[in-house]
Amino acid sequence: MMNYPIVRNEKYDFLGQSYATNYPNLHKYPATMLPQIGIEILKEFNISEGRLLDPYCGSGSSFASALECGISEMVGFDLNPLAILISKVKFTKISIDLVLETKIKLRNEIFEFIKKEENLHILPLPNVTNPTFWFSEDILHNLNILKYFIYKIENLTIRNFFTLPFSETVRECSFTRNNEFKLFKMKAEDILKFNPNVFGVYFKKLNDMIDIYKYVYLPKLTNDTNVNINYSKFEVSENSFDVVLTSPPYGDSRTTVAYGQFSTLSNEWTGIDYARKIDGLLMGGIKSKNIYKSGLMHDYIAEIEKEDKKRALEVSSFYVDLENSIQKIASTIKKGGKSIYVVGNRTVKGIQLPTDQFIAEKFEENGLKHIVTYQRALSSKSMPSKNSPTNKTGKTLNTMLFEYIVVCEK
Numbered sequence: 001m002m003n004y005p006i007v008r009n010e011k012y013d014f015l016g017q018s019y020a021t022n023y024p025n026l027h028k029y030p031a032t033m034l035p036q037i038g039i040e041i042l043k044e045f046n047i048s049e050g051r052l053l054d055p056y057c058g059s060g061s062s063f064a065s066a067l068e069c070g071i072s073e074m075v076g077f078d079l080n081p082l083a084i085l086i087s088k089v090k091f092t093k094i095s096i097d098l099v100l101e102t103k104i105k106l107r108n109e110i111f112e113f114i115k116k117e118e119n120l121h122i123l124p125l126p127n128v129t130n131p132t133f134w135f136s137e138d139i140l141h142n143l144n145i146l147k148y149f150i151y152k153i154e155n156l157t158i159r160n161f162f163t164l165p166f167s168e169t170v171r172e173c174s175f176t177r178n179n180e181f182k183l184f185k186m187k188a189e190d191i192l193k194f195n196p197n198v199f200g201v202y203f204k205k206l207n208d209m210i211d212i213y214k215y216v217y218l219p220k221l222t223n224d225t226n227v228n229i230n231y232s233k234f235e236v237s238e239n240s241f242d243v244v245l246t247s248p249p250y251g252d253s254r255t256t257v258a259y260g261q262f263s264t265l266s267n268e269w270t271g272i273d274y275a276r277k278i279d280g281l282l283m284g285g286i287k288s289k290n291i292y293k294s295g296l297m298h299d300y301i302a303e304i305e306k307e308d309k310k311r312a313l314e315v316s317s318f319y320v321d322l323e324n325s326i327q328k329i330a331s332t333i334k335k336g337g338k339s340i341y342v343v344g345n346r347t348v349k350g351i352q353l354p355t356d357q358f359i360a361e362k363f364e365e366n367g368l369k370h371i372v373t374y375q376r377a378l379s380s381k382s383m384p385s386k387n388s389p390t391n392k393t394g395k396t397l398n399t400m401l402f403e404y405i406v407v408c409e410k
């Protein structure tokens with residue numbers, strides 16, 4: 001049953017375009033939203049000022065969209081430390097001269113240090129789970145040296161900038177299969193051929209990142225730009241935002257996109273000791289004891305329950321969390337303000353769950369009015385394939401060929 005009409009809108013397909021077309025990302029992140037979508041929808045509704053909230057900001061594509069439209073005040077939240085690091089680096093203004101100076105200093109310090117053979121294995125190893133399973137002995141020590149010198153950078157903003165390419169270096173120099181979101185080890189024969197140069201990989205990534213930051217992000221950050229990114233669950237302050245622009249998760253992390261697992265090695269190397277528990281902290285992560293029964297989602301979950309009660313409970317946890325968060329988010333939107341959610345309708349046990357309808361329904365229950373839902377063809381978002389335990393990058397779920405842009409107004 002379709003309570004909230006859906007309009008197919010090809011303008012939002014951006015066929016053939018990727019994230020990198022306008023805003024190359026500084027670091028890989030799963031299920032990013034195309035900034036082009038945010039730009040187009042903000043323009044369509046003439047939103048070019050006020051305060052913007054993204055309660056699930058990930059790597060920050062909504063902020064890229066908002067900046068392009070002239071919005072300068074933004075607030076974001078996420079529970080994945082890697083997401084926060086990426087977003088902070090992208091939207092914090094720093095001096096390129098200082099970055100270049102620091103790069104030369106870092107190179108020299110590392111070069112001097114590794115000249116002496118006795119230094120190569122001298123530093124205590126970091127607290128990483130099962131290190132020799134994921135890294136060769138040499139790579140482990142070289143990453144450790146790199147981290148040691150990056151962490152000597154006193155200025156936190158500059159240190160964050162240098163930590164981002166370190167995070168990608170960790171992933172790329174590990175035995176993880178790089179084309180998958182989840183942590184899977186390479187085959188033995190691939191490991192035999194695998195011998196990356198940690199310092200080479202790092203400085204190449206750093207140089208690329210400096211270029212992207214300098215030419216894409218920095219020019220957009222004016223003295224008025226204020227992007228406040230918080231490593232926490234969304235906290236409420238009522239009637240304080242003019243617009244919410246977000247792409248929330250499509251389901252619980254474990255069975256849709258495992259943001260935590262994707263980020264595990266990076267998070268562990270940057271000192272997060274609960275890195276392996278993050279997926280359980282995200283939306284839908286704590287299993288519900290009851291089946292979700294209210295509103296339009298009732299019939300769909302009841303269908304799943306007939307086949308598999310455990311899956312019906314997992315799905316229920318996600319919708320309970322989404323409902324609670326919409327309630328808080330609705331209260332934080334000012335009168336006349338808008339909420340814009342970009343979301344996919346996932347399929348569980350062959351049943352496609354109308355998350356777009358659920359979002360409209362919950363916002364209406366909390367004092368907003370549904371304005372429009374656009375359907376766009378999903379072309380470039382990397383999603384896990386259907387029932388795949390591997391979350392392979394690049395495969396699209398065959399039942400989720402569309403995304404929905406749900407717009408409501410208070």
Ligand SMILES: C[S@@+](CC[C@H](N)C(=O)[O-])C[C@H]1O[C@@H](n2cnc3c(N)ncnc32)[C@H](O)[C@@H]1O
Nearest residue numbers: 032033056058059060061078079080249282283
């Ligand atoms: C679809 S991604 C957002 C992607 C983002 N638009 C981008 O372009 O990178 C959803 C994000 O929600 C975060 N998340 C999931 N549950 C959360 C919660 N309860 N509180 C805050 N963030 C959460 C995940 O860590 C993930 O980064």
